[in-house]
Amino acid sequence: MSIAVTTDIVETARVRHDLWPVATAALGRAMTGAILLAGDFKNHENVSLRIKGDGPLGVVHVDAFSDNTVRGYVDEPHVDVPLKHAGKLDVGAAVGHNGEVQVTRFTQLAQDYTSTSPIQSGEVAEDLAYYLYTSEQVPSTISLGVLVDPDYHTVVAGGFIVQALPDATDEALAMVETNINELGPVTEYLKAYPDGKGLVEKVLDGLTVNEVYNEPISFKCRCSRDRFAGVLMTLREDDKKALLEDETTELVCHYCNEKYHFSREELEDMFAPKGLIQ
Known part of the structure; x- marks a missing residue:
């Protein structure tokens, strides 16, 4: 029991x-x-x-x-x-x-x-x-x-x-x-x-x-800002561009209703191509 x-x-x-x-x-x-x-x-x-x-x-x-x-x-x-x-x-x-x-x-x-x-x-x-x-x-x-x-x-x-x-x-x-x-x-x-x-x-x-x-x-939820950032990185290029049209992007976890905010500047940095390190 x-x-x-x-x-x-x-x-x-x-x-x-x-x-x-x-x-x-x-x-x-x-x-x-x-x-x-x-x-x-x-x-x-x-x-x-x-x-x-x-x-x-x-x-x-x-x-x-x-x-x-x-x-x-x-x-x-x-x-x-x-x-x-x-x-x-x-x-x-x-x-x-x-x-x-x-x-x-x-x-x-x-x-x-x-x-x-x-x-x-x-x-x-x-x-x-x-x-x-x-x-x-x-x-x-x-x-x-x-x-x-x-x-x-x-x-x-x-x-x-x-x-x-x-x-x-x-x-x-x-x-x-x-x-x-x-x-x-x-x-x-x-x-x-x-x-x-x-x-x-x-x-x-x-x-x-x-x-x-x-x-x-x-x-307790397993969500985190890093996990949502990882999800954003998997979006298609067109979807990424659409997000950059807004000042702030809000993502909400279904399981716990926690809200995560990403500024345009943060997303631009995340989405920017990363060059090879020589």
Whole structure:
């Protein structure tokens, strides 16, 4: 079993992308899920998750890295859909009920692996559990949640994944299922215990628990000014000339919304032919 408390990560993403509530919930669930999928501390995996539904959010993009960092965005951050019963955010309607979940695993031990499965509900947790069962043949229970205040701030966010080992007994599986049903929504537990303390013991009550890994996680992008400069250098000559018509060129990272500015003088120097050194 693995758990992830992602309140700070989700709030960082909300602020960076100016997310509306249902977009915060969808991206927050996806980032939490990707962190859990990448939580193989032995193989040091990076995981890219794409949820491509037919809802107004467009594609949900998330990358989770083996150093316990994550980044992500949605195509359309300003989406509003009718609330479900009891005033709950309808993530499924925003993501869409038709489409696919695509997961790519990058590991140092084997070739990169990409697999897909159809979206089941658009609620993310059920979709990831179905993906693991059909594409990786791993029976899993996943619970993901994001609670957003009326003022759009992230109150709590997090989740957990429980996977059955090949030698798991029916009695043990039934015990865990009962514990999860009694637990209820993970956000309710995190409201009472914001750091997730005791969650593993609650889900695995009646079983022996041994902690093997406990590390902080954070929102972090891989973008940089140098990387964007490298992209600019790959442009065609006509495109480079078009950029030089403006005083300043602004480039924006999709994943973190960081903005990079290049003055005309900087671009002229970058694009200038470099002579051979005699």
